[in-house]
Amino acid sequence: MLIILVPTLLLVLTTWLTPAKWLWPTTLMHSLIIAFASLHWLENVSEVGWSHLNTYMATDPLSTPLLVLTCWLLPLMILASQNHTKHEPVSRQRMYITLLTSLQILLIMAFGATELMMFYVMFEATLIPTLIIITRWGNQKERLNAGMYFLFYTLASSLPLLIALLMLQKNVGTLSLLPAPLPITGMPMTSSTKLWWVACLLAFLVKMPLYGAHLWLPKAHVEAPIAGSMILAAVLLKLGGYGMMRMLPTLEPLTKELSYPFILLALWGVVMTGSICMRQTDLKSLIAYSSVSHMGLVIAAILIQSSWALSGAMILMIAHGLTSSAMFCLANTAYERTHSRTMLLTRGMQMVLPLMVSWWFAASLANLALPPLPNLMGELAIITSLFNWSPWTIILTGAGTLITAGYTLYMFLSIQRGTLPTHIIALDPSHSREHLLMALHMLPLFLLILKPELIWGLAAC
Numbered sequence: 387m388l389i390i391l392v393p394t395l396l397l398v399l400t401t402w403l404t405p406a407k408w409l410w411p412t413t414l415m416h417s418l419i420i421a422f423a424s425l426h427w428l429e430n431v432s433e434v435g436w437s438h439l440n441t442y443m444a445t446d447p448l449s450t451p452l453l454v455l456t457c458w459l460l461p462l463m464i465l466a467s468q469n470h471t472k473h474e475p476v477s478r479q480r481m482y483i484t485l486l487t488s489l490q491i492l493l494i495m496a497f498g499a500t501e502l503m504m505f506y507v508m509f510e511a512t513l514i515p516t517l518i519i520i521t522r523w524g525n526q527k528e529r530l531n532a533g534m535y536f537l538f539y540t541l542a543s544s545l546p547l548l549i550a551l552l553m554l555q556k557n558v559g560t561l562s563l564l565p566a567p568l569p570i571t572g573m574p575m576t577s578s579t580k581l582w583w584v585a586c587l588l589a590f591l592v593k594m595p596l597y598g599a600h601l602w603l604p605k606a607h608v609e610a611p612i613a614g615s616m617i618l619a620a621v622l623l624k625l626g627g628y629g630m631m632r633m634l635p636t637l638e639p640l641t642k643e644l645s646y647p648f649i650l651l652a653l654w655g656v657v658m659t660g661s662i663c664m665r666q667t668d669l670k671s672l673i674a675y676s677s678v679s680h681m682g683l684v685i686a687a688i689l690i691q692s693s694w695a696l697s698g699a700m701i702l703m704i705a706h707g708l709t710s711s712a713m714f715c716l717a718n719t720a721y722e723r724t725h726s727r728t729m730l731l732t733r734g735m736q737m738v739l740p741l742m743v744s745w746w747f748a749a750s751l752a753n754l755a756l757p758p759l760p761n762l763m764g765e766l767a768i769i770t771s772l773f774n775w776s777p778w779t780i781i782l783t784g785a786g787t788l789i790t791a792g793y794t795l796y797m798f799l800s801i802q803r804g805t806l807p808t809h810i811i812a813l814d815p816s817h818s819r820e821h822l823l824m825a826l827h828m829l830p831l832f833l834l835i836l837k838p839e840l841i842w843g844l845a846a847c
Contacts, residue, residue, distance in 0.1 A: 387443045387498055390427075390457065393420050394491050401483045406476045410468050413483050417461040424457035428840050436500075436564065443498035444564070451704050451841040452628055456493045456621050458830065459711065460486060463613040465823045466715050469722055470611055471523070482523060485515040486613055493621055497628060502551055502561035505632070506544075509589070509625055513540050516614065516622065523611040525721075532602075532609035539602040543592035546585035553582060554636070563632060575643060583640045586633050587648075593626030594681045596648065597655020607674035608727070612718040615670065619677050619714060620707035627681070627703050630688045631696065631843075638691070645689040652685040653772075653782040660789030664796060669717045669727045672797055673710065676753065679790065680706045683783070687768040690775045698767025700843030705760035705831060709752040712827035716746055719820050720801065723813045729797070734806035738813050743802050745824040752831060754794040755787070760834045760841065 397416050404412045427438065427450045435446045445453060463486050471479050489512060496508035513536075521533035555561050592599040603623075607615050634641055659679040666672040680702065687699040717727070719742060724732045736743045755761040765787070772779040834841060 387438050387440055387445070387494075390420060390424050390453075391491065391494060393423070394457075394487060394494065397487045398484055401480050401487065409476065409479060409483070410464065414461055414464050417464055417487075421457045421461050424454050427453055439500075442500060442504060443495065444500050445498060448631060448700070448843050449497045449628065451700065451843070452621070452624055453494060453497045455624075455704055455707050456490055456497065458826075459617060459620050459707075460490045462711065462715075462823060462826055463616050465819060465826070466616060466718065467611065467613045468819065470613075470718075482519075482613075485519055486617070489515045489617060493625075496625060500562060500564050502563065502632070503555070505629070506548060506551055509593075509629065510540075510544055512622060512625065513537065516618070519614040519617075520606055520610045523614070524609040525611065526609055528605070529609040532605040535602040536606045539592055539595075539599065540589075543599070544589040547589040550582055550585040554586075558636075575640075579640060580644060583637055583644050586637060587630060590626040590629040590633070591648065591685065593629070594623055594685055595626070595678060596685055597651055597658060597678065597682055600655070600659070600678045603678060604671050604674040607677075607714075608668065608670045612714065615674075615714040615718075616711045619673075619710035623677060623681055624703045624707060627684050627688060627699060630685070631699075634688065634691060641689065641691060649686045649689050652682040652689070653779060653786070655679070656682040656786035657782055657789060660786055660793060663793035664789065666793075667728055667730065669720070669729050669732070669797070669801070670714070671727075672729075672793065673713045673717060676790070676793065677706070677710050679786065680710075683765065683768050683786070686772060686779075690771060692771050692775070694767050695771035695775075697842045698764045698771060700764075701760050701838065701841050702764030702768060704841045705752070705764055705834070708827055708831045709749060709761060712745070712749045712824060712831075713753065715820075715823055715827065716742070716749060719816065724810065729800040731807055731809070732801055733804040734802075734810075736802040737806050738810070739816050741821070742816050745821075745828070746798060746802060748828050749824075750794050750798040752828070754791045758835050759831060760838055763838055 393416070397413065397420070400416050401409070401413055427445050436444045438445045464483060467482065471482055492508050492511045492515070496505055496512065499505040499508060517533050517537055520536065521529055524532065551561060595603050607618060610618060656679050659675045659682070663672050663675045663679070666675065684699045684702055687695040720732050720735060721727055726732060752759050752761055755765045769780070769783045772783055
């Protein structure tokens with residue numbers, strides 16, 4: 387663990403001590419070395435699942451893919467933000483990179499935590515750098531409103547979790563994850579135990595987010611700068627899924643009784659948010675709502691708790707992290723040239739940026755789960771598990787799949803096809819930096835086709 391954490395901490399020093407003209411290349415190189423070094427976590431030779439153990443942190447097949455994704459994303463965020471912050475004073479550029487690095491440190495400690503209370507503290511601490519990034523570096527004046535939504539949704543849902551964890555510590559005596567968490571047996575199905583179960587999961591369901599508690603997400607995504615959108619879509623939403631996977635084995639007897647309305651709400655959310663995407667005019671808003679739709683499948687899969695469903699949820703989380711981040715990067719390249727997120731004003735891009743169309747096409751196909759991409763593996767495993775749990779779920783999951791294909795094709799055709807708007811006279815050509823950024827998103831996604839067991843989660847044990 388320290389092999390990755392210490393260089394990440396030293397990246398903060400690198401950021402502040404590097405001469406201004408070498409700031410971006412040096413931090414990019416440093417973060418890329420950390421990202422490649424993190425790949426050694428994927429080699430898990432332990433028989434009990436846990437490896438790279440120390441007093442407070444460890445990795446297992448559930449946390450390893452998310453840890454690697456977190457480390458992989460930092461160089462991509464630095465690469466994507468270079469143009470966005472070029473007009474800022476150097477001190478603010480340094481501060482921006484420091485916030486991104488601090489997010490990586492907190493996320494590594496959250497995913498690597500072997501104790502639920504440490505996980506909770508790090509889970510909450512990620513709020514601070516994310517909030518500063520959104521409210522300080524966002525593009526529009528609405529960013530303060532988006533930051534308030536993000537802050538209060540997260541805080542209001544997290545306080546019940548803290549109380550629930552303190553109660554669990556009092557009743558069980560430990561919050562450690564290292565021994566397999568024992569189900570709490572013999573708890574009567576009273577109103578207080580039902581409330582306790584909801585309190586344990588509410589913070590994670592809002593973070594994912596569950597349909598109905600999702601209003602903060604489109605606002606935060608739309609107003610955030612590119613790095614904020616990338617980290618939100620790729621990793622911060624997955625904190626919720628990871629937390630649910632860790633908590634639910636402890637709550638096992640209660641989950642069978644209480645999960646039905648949440649599964650129904652998640653699946654209904656897949657259809658509803660997909661339908662909302664069909665009538666969006668704002669490109670970033672469309673991609674944000676599509677994240678809510680995909681996370682609805684993940685929530686339903688985690689709540690039914692079968693091994694195949696959990697495996698599918700893990701695969702879809704990693705695949706969605708790379709795909710969604712890539713789509714936000716593509717949306718940003720269009721925004722930097724046209725200064726508009728309205729799809730009607732950015733149509734016909736195929737005419738002026740022909741090479742970017744291939745990246746748009748690859749990302750769109752990944753979003754609608756084209757075989758044999760990991761997105762399809764995850765969705766198939768989840769849909770099969772849900773059908774096995776109740777055949778009626780096929781109505782909602784099938785409709786959700788069709789709508790996803792519909793809005794993805796609508797988005798691609800709206801932006802790339804058609805005649806170029808008359809107000810677009812001259813655009814910058816696409817840069818090598820942008821093509822490298824997209825290649826580093828899509829290449830891991832394609833390589834995972836060859837070895838999907840890396841992201842199967844606990845089913846790989």
